[in-house]
Amino acid sequence: MKSRGLTVGFVTTAAPPSPNGQARVLGQIVTDDVAIPIFMTDQMNILESEQEHIGRHYKLSSPEFRLVNRSLGRFQGLNRAGGLARTAVTRAREVVAVLRRDPVDILVGCSGNPFDLSAACLAARRLGLPLMAYLFDDPVYQWEAGLYRHAARLAERLWSRSARAIVVPNEVLAADIQRRLPKARIHIVRNPVDSTAFSAPPRLLEADPPTLLAPWRLLYSGSVYSAQADAFENLKAALEIQGGRFVLELYSAQSSSDLVAKQLATPYFMARPHVSHMTALSLQHNADILFLPLAFNSPIPEVIRSSAPAKLGEYLAAGRPILVHAPAGSFVAEIIRKADAGVVVDIPDPDRLSDALHALSSDVHLRKRIVCNALRLARDFHVDRAKNSLSSIFEGLTRQEDKRFSYN
Incomplete structure (x- = not known):
C-alpha cells in the first residue's frame, strides 16, 4: 500500500x-x-x-x-x-x-x-x-x-x-x-495488540498463599462507567467476602468519579489516576490477576453482548490469569471460555466471584493452563x-x- x-x-x-x-x-x-x-x-x-x-x-x-x-x-x-x-x-x-x-x-x-x-x-x-x-x-x-x-x-x-x-x-x-x-x-x-504487549516474559505463576500483609492484587485499567458498574459492585462484594485476601488496583481517568469514589468505595478497591498506555502494559504484566468486567444490568444489553474491549488482547498477551465477569453469550465471555483462556463468571453472583478468586489463588495448575491458552489466543489479536x-x-x-x- x-x-x-x-x-x-x-x-x-x-x-x-x-x-x-x-x-x-x-x-x-x-x-x-x-x-x-x-x-x-x-x-x-x-x-x-x-x-x-x-x-x-x-x-x-x-x-x-x-x-x-x-x-x-x-x-x-x-x-x-x-x-x-x-x-x-x-x-x-x-x-x-x-x-x-x-x-x-x-x-x-x-x-x-x-x-x-x-x-x-x-x-x-x-x-x-x-x-x-x-x-x-x-x-x-x-x-x-x-x-x-x-x-x-x-x-x-x-x-x-x-x-x-x-x-x-x-x-x-x-x-x-x-x-x-x-x-x-x-x-x-x-x-x-501492539507487539510491545508481548515483549515481557510471563511471571512465574507459583505464589505463596496470600496474607493480609500481601494480598493477591487484581488489576483493572481503563474507563469505569455504566458498561461495567454492576460488575464492579459484584466484585466489591466478593472482595468483602474474602476479607482482605484480595485487593483491586483500579487505574482510570474516572478514579475520582462519584461511581468509583462513592458507590464503589471499599478498603479493597485502590483507585489510581489514569496512566500512559506503556505504563498500563507494565502494570498488566505484573498483576496477580487481570479483571475484565462488563455490566449485567445495562440499558444497552445488545452492545454489552457484542462489546470487544481494546484491553482484551492486551490481557491475553500479558501472561497473567484473567478473571472475566460478563454476561453469558457476550463475545468476551464466550471467546475466553471457548479457548479456556481465563476463568469466566457469567452470572451476577458475588459468591461465585469469590469462589473464582479462591480457585485462581489456590490452583497453580489452573493458572498455568489458562495463561498458556491465553498467550496462544493473543496471537489472533x-x-x-x-x-x-x-x-x-x-x-x-x-x-x-x-x-x-x-x-x-
Whole structure:
C-alpha cells in the first residue's frame, strides 16, 4: 500500500494519539499501512501532545444537539432530531472542504456518535470516494431506546447503502449487523495488540498463599462507567467476602468519579489516576490477576453482548490469569471460555466471584493452563494480523473503484 501512496481519511469521534480506545485502535492499525492518514474529529482537545502524531489532523465543529437553543415544549423531540440532522449535514460539508484541500483515496466513517457515519456517507457521495464504515460498537444499539436510537436506525439505512465495506471487531457484532443488512460486505478486524504487549516474559505463576500483609492484587485499567458498574459492585462484594485476601488496583481517568469514589468505595478497591498506555502494559504484566468486567444490568444489553474491549488482547498477551465477569453469550465471555483462556463468571453472583478468586489463588495448575491458552489466543489479536486484514480491505476497495471506472 505504501508503494501506491494510498491516503485514507477518517471521520472519527477521537483521533490518535489519545487515551480513547477507538483512537488507540486507529493509531496502531493504520500507522504502517496508510501513506498519510488524515483524521477529522471534533475532539482535538484530547490529543496527547507528548505522544508522536501520525498523519494530519483537522478539527470539525462541535455538534449541535438541538435545532434551536430554547424549549419547544412538545416539539422538543423534533428540535433534538433537527439538531442531529443539521450536525450531520454541517459535518459533511466540513469534511468535503477538508478533502478538497487534502484529497484521499478512501473515506472511513467511524461509529461512536450519532452523526459521523452519516456525515462520512454524504461527503463520500459528494466527492465520489469509496466509503468504509468502521463499527467499534453497534451503531444503533449503543444508544438507549428513544430518539438517538431511532435516528441511528434511520442513519444506518443511509450510510449502509453507500458503504462498500463494513469493519467490525468480532463475530457477534458481525452477525448482528448482517441480520440487519443482509447484503453488506462485513469484515472482522480484531482490536489489535501492539507487539510491545508481548515483549515481557510471563511471571512465574507459583505464589505463596496470600496474607493480609500481601494480598493477591487484581488489576483493572481503563474507563469505569455504566458498561461495567454492576460488575464492579459484584466484585466489591466478593472482595468483602474474602476479607482482605484480595485487593483491586483500579487505574482510570474516572478514579475520582462519584461511581468509583462513592458507590464503589471499599478498603479493597485502590483507585489510581489514569496512566500512559506503556505504563498500563507494565502494570498488566505484573498483576496477580487481570479483571475484565462488563455490566449485567445495562440499558444497552445488545452492545454489552457484542462489546470487544481494546484491553482484551492486551490481557491475553500479558501472561497473567484473567478473571472475566460478563454476561453469558457476550463475545468476551464466550471467546475466553471457548479457548479456556481465563476463568469466566457469567452470572451476577458475588459468591461465585469469590469462589473464582479462591480457585485462581489456590490452583497453580489452573493458572498455568489458562495463561498458556491465553498467550496462544493473543496471537489472533496481534497488530500485524489486524494491519494485514485492513490492508486487504483497502486494496479491495481500490480495485472496486478501478473496476467501476473501467466501465465508464
